[in-house]
Structures are given as structure tokens and as C-alpha cells.
Amino acid sequence: MSNLKEILLKKKCCKSIWFMRQAGRYLPEFRKIRSKNENFIELCLNAELSSEITLQPIKRFNLDSAIIFSDILMVPYALGQKVDFIKNKGPKLEKFNYEKFSNNNVEKFTKQLAPVYEAIRITRKKLDKKKSLISFVGGPWTILFYMMNMNQNRQEFDFLELENKNFEFILNDLIEYLCIHIENQINAGADVVQIFDSWAGLLPEKKLKDFCFKPNAEIVKFCKSNKIPNICFPKGIKEKYVDFNMFVKPDCINLDSYIDPVWASQKLKDVVIQGGLDPNMLLKTEEEMFKGATKYIKAFRDIPYVFNLGHGLLPQTDPVRVGKLINFYRNFNG
Ligand code: 1CP
Numbered sequence: 001m002s003n004l005k006e007i008l009l010k011k012k013c014c015k016s017i018w019f020m021r022q023a024g025r026y027l028p029e030f031r032k033i034r035s036k037n038e039n040f041i042e043l044c045l046n047a048e049l050s051s052e053i054t055l056q057p058i059k060r061f062n063l064d065s066a067i068i069f070s071d072i073l074m075v076p077y078a079l080g081q082k083v084d085f086i087k088n089k090g091p092k093l094e095k096f097n098y099e100k101f102s103n104n105n106v107e108k109f110t111k112q113l114a115p116v117y118e119a120i121r122i123t124r125k126k127l128d129k130k131k132s133l134i135s136f137v138g139g140p141w142t143i144l145f146y147m148m149n150m151n152q153n154r155q156e157f158d159f160l161e162l163e164n165k166n167f168e169f170i171l172n173d174l175i176e177y178l179c180i181h182i183e184n185q186i187n188a189g190a191d192v193v194q195i196f197d198s199w200a201g202l203l204p205e206k207k208l209k210d211f212c213f214k215p216n217a218e219i220v221k222f223c224k225s226n227k228i229p230n231i232c233f234p235k236g237i238k239e240k241y242v243d244f245n246m247f248v249k250p251d252c253i254n255l256d257s258y259i260d261p262v263w264a265s266q267k268l269k270d271v272v273i274q275g276g277l278d279p280n281m282l283l284k285t286e287e288e289m290f291k292g293a294t295k296y297i298k299a300f301r302d303i304p305y306v307f308n309l310g311h312g313l314l315p316q317t318d319p320v321r322v323g324k325l326i327n328f329y330r331n332f333n334g
Contacts, residue, residue, distance in 0.1 A: 004132035008229035018065040021312030022057040050119035072138030078112035117188035124189030135185035139197025140215035201236015257310030261299035275308035
């Protein structure tokens with residue numbers, strides 16, 4: 001078995017499996033910790049607990065990689081914007097203030113996130129050397145989306161506002177801070193970084209290049225110049241996955257559930273492919289789940305592929321099912 005870092009750097013064909021949101025609400029051992037820690041940001045800033053949560057799915061399922069328990073919204077938090085997680089409504093950020101934002105500096109930012117780096121150091125010491133520890137950031141557009149509170153009033157948000165020149169400045173500053181966060185996580189002991197551009201699919205086609213392709217390309221360029229294995233996830237951009245892959249050239253690209261795996265195996269070149277299986281498949285019958293997984297395993301039989309989902313594990317997923325899917329994948333010889 002090779003670890004994820006090696007698979008990404010050498011574009012190796014080799015079995016490897018982990019899940020987005022593997023450290024999360026479907027696990028009773030996570031819910032137990034969560035119930036005693038009401039403030040989600042504070043939980044992410046508790047290095048011991050963050051490390052313990054990161055290792056929970058590894059202990060239970062012996063997955064091939066661990067992903068650090070944190071959140072993409074720790075970056076706006078570290079840039080001085082208050083972040084609240086409202087039950088059943090998702091995250092809510094304090095109104096954006098440009099002056100406050102531009103008063104940030106690298107030292108202050110890094111200091112705010114010190115517990116995340118400490119959690120990585122603790123986890124790396126405890127994690128089997130053969131397994132990769134994955135760090136992550138949000139894509140610049142996705143972070144901007146939350147910083148401008150577009151998630152709370154999506155209907156009202158006028159995409160013409162994207163013409164606003166200030167957005168370009170903010171995006172460029174964000175790219176810098178995101179690269180610093182990546183570098184700090186790698187220096188603390190993470191091996192790989194995943195860039196979650198979860199809201200890329202909301203961008204109008206004519207904005208995709210400026211708000212998604214170019215910012216991701218800058219981050220990937222930074223990663224490559226520092227030999228940091230990287231995974232991009234431009235969720236929801238449909239057939240534009242092809243242009244994204246050619247423009248950004250990441251080491252690995254994560255598919256969402258709308259991308260047909262056979263199409264992807266023919267169209268996405270010179271890249272390791274990851275994920276794709278619809279997390280809803282884990283809520284169906286076992287037979288349907290295995291059939292769904294088989295489609296991905298077969299489509300990517302001859303190219304480097306990392307088994308994962310098209311989005312995070314859902315909170316209502318039965319952990320027993322997760323175990324069955326892992327065994328199915330590991331024992332697959334068809
Ligand atoms: O108990 C709870 O209520 C907290 C739920 C939770 C968890 C477990 C949130 C709130 N974040 C997380 C952890 C998290 N978030 C991880 C940890 C590692 C792992 O994967 O196991 C990661 C990688 C993220 C990344 C993240 N946060 C993304 C990108 C991936 C995606 O889901 O698209 C996004 C968009 C967020 C924002 C966020 N954090 C939490 C919520 C409810 C949201 C909003 C998501 C949405 O609006 O759908």
C-alpha cells in the first residue's frame with residue numbers, strides 16, 4: 001500500500017480510501033464530544049480534541065488517510081470576522097468590514113490558527129507513518145461567498161456585484177492568506193492539501209475563470225513550487241471540469257456526484273482522480289450501494305484513483321454501512 005502523498009506525487013495506480021467528513025456527525029463518538037462542546041469554533045481550536053476527532057474514523061475503520069478536524073471557515077475567523085454556527089441553518093458570519101479585513105497581517109493570522117497547527121502536530125505523532133494526514137482550505141471564491149454572507153441570502157445576491165472591484169482585491173488577499181495557512185499546516189506535519197471550492201457551481205459561466213480557475217491555479221502553483229501534493233474540488237462546475245483541469249493542473253481532482261465516472265476517465269488527463277460516489281448511496285440498500293461503488297471502481301481501474309465520495313458523508317449515515325463500503329472496496333477484484 002502507498003500513502004496518498006506518494007500516489008499524488010508519482011501518479012501511482014494503487015488502492016487508497018478515505019471519506020470527506022469522515023470525522024463528523026455520523027459517528028456517535030464525535031457526537032459525544034460535540035454535545036459537550038457547544039461552540040464549534042472553540043472545538044476546532046481545542047488541539048487535543050481536534051486531534052482525537054481526527055483519529056476517530058481511523059481507529060474505527062483503519063482508513064488510509066486522516067483529514068484534520070477543522071473547518072474552512074477558520075480562515076475568516078482568523079481574519080477577524082466573527083463566525084457562528086446556527087443549528088439547522090449553517091454558518092453565519094458577522095457583516096464584512098473591509099477596513100478590519102485590510103488591517104490583518106501574517107503574524108496575527110498565524111497566531112489565531114496556532115491551535116490548528118498544534119492539532120496537526122499531535123495527530124502526526126499518533127498517526128501510523130504509512131498514512132497521510134490531509135490538511136485543507138476553502139477555495140478563495142467559496143471563502144468569499146461565506147465572508148459576504150451569500151449563503152444566508154443566496155436568492156437576493158446579485159451576481160452583478162461580482163463586477164465590484166473590491167472583490168478582486170479581497171480575493172487576491174485571500175489567496176495569500178490561504179497559501180500561508182497551507183504552508184503552516186504542512187510545516188506542522190500534514191502531507192497533502194485539499195482545496196474545497198464547494199460553491200464553484202454557483203458562479204455564472206463568464207465569472208468562472210476569474211473567480212474559480214485563476215485563484216485555484218495560483219494556489220496550485222504555490223503548492224507545486226513547495227512540493228505540496230494538492231487536490232482540487234471545484235464542486236458543481238459540470239463539463240467545465242475538463243477546462244478546470246487543463247487550466248489549474250492540480251495533482252488530483254475530486255469529482256462531485258454529477259460527473260459521470262466513465263466520461264471523467266476519458267476526459268480528465270494527467271491527474272489523479274478522487275471521489276465521486278453520491279453520499280446518498282450509503283443510505284440506500286447495500287446492493288445499490290455496492291452497485292454504485294462498482295461503477296467508480298471499474299471506470300478508474302487503469303488510472304490512478306482514490307476512492308472517496310462526491311461530497312461529505314451525511315449525518316444520518318450508519319457507521320456500519322461505512323465499514324461495509326470500505327470492505328467492499330478493499331476486497332474488490334472484478
Ligand atoms: O456538529 C456540527 O454541527 C458541525 C458540523 C461540521 C463538521 C463536522 C461543520 C460545520 N464542519 C465540520 C468539519 C469539517 N468541515 C471538515 C473536517 C474534516 C472531515 O472532512 O472529516 C471539513 C473538511 C470541512 C470543510 C467545510 N466546511 C466545507 C467544504 C466541504 C463541503 O462540505 O462542501 C464547507 C463548505 C464548510 C462550511 C461548513 N462547516 C460546517 C457547516 C454546517 C458548513 C456549511 C456547509 C453547507 O452550507 O452545506
